[in-house]
Amino acid sequence: MNTEFEMELPGKKSGADQILVALVILLTGLGLVTLYSSSFAFAQRFFSDGYYFISRQIVLCGAGVLLFIIASIIDLDLLRRLVKPLVIGSILLCILTFIPGIGETKNGAARWIKIGSFTYQPSELVKLVLPLYLAHFFDKKKEKLDILSSGIIPPALITGVFFVLIFL
Numbered sequence: 001m002n003t004e005f006e007m008e009l010p011g012k013k014s015g016a017d018q019i020l021v022a023l024v025i026l027l028t029g030l031g032l033v034t035l036y037s038s039s040f041a042f043a044q045r046f047f048s049d050g051y052y053f054i055s056r057q058i059v060l061c062g063a064g065v066l067l068f069i070i071a072s073i074i075d076l077d078l079l080r081r082l083v084k085p086l087v088i089g090s091i092l093l094c095i096l097t098f099i100p101g102i103g104e105t106k107n108g109a110a111r112w113i114k115i116g117s118f119t120y121q122p123s124e125l126v127k128l129v130l131p132l133y134l135a136h137f138f139d140k141k142k143e144k145l146d147i148l149s150s151g152i153i154p155p156a157l158i159t160g161v162f163f164v165l166i167f168l
Contacts, residue, residue, distance in 0.1 A: 024068070028061055083129075083136045087158060090129045093122035094165035110168075123166045130162055 036054045043052035097103035097110045104114040112119045137155050138145065145151035 080136055083133050086129045087133050090125050126162050
């Protein structure tokens with residue numbers, strides 16, 4: 001029986017999820033309309049250009065579309081192989097923020113890595129890496145999720161490590 005809700009076999013590649021793409025376009029469009037209607041007068045008054053905010057947002061939306069296309073092309077097996085190095089690298093980058101000379105403190109918080117005039121906030125990478133790790137882990141261990149030692153403690157531990165490093 002071939003139904004619309006049938007699960008896809010591993011390794012099979014299908015087209016883009018049309019509902020997801022439509023929802024992303026709809027929400028992006030609504031966001032742009034909302035931004036334009038709420039910021040035109042402010043931008044006109046303070047920047048002498050009513051389109052200041054909307055033009056910047058359209059450029060950023062273009063970059064987002066480009067990243068969306070790139071992400072859709074990336075092979076899932078490659079991403080799965082990179083999960084562990086990404087987690088380890090993210091933890092190390094978060095630890096680097098505490099090392100004097102590398103980490104930079106602003107407003108009492110050591111959140112940035114400074115290299116020359118460039119500053120980087122490792123917690124931004126964590127926003128991408130942690131969901132990737134959790135999705136990979138839960139998919140790999142889906143049969144053992146109810147077992148404390150193999151299904152609950154490892155993701156809680158990794159999430160806790162990131163939480164503590166970012167909190168500190």
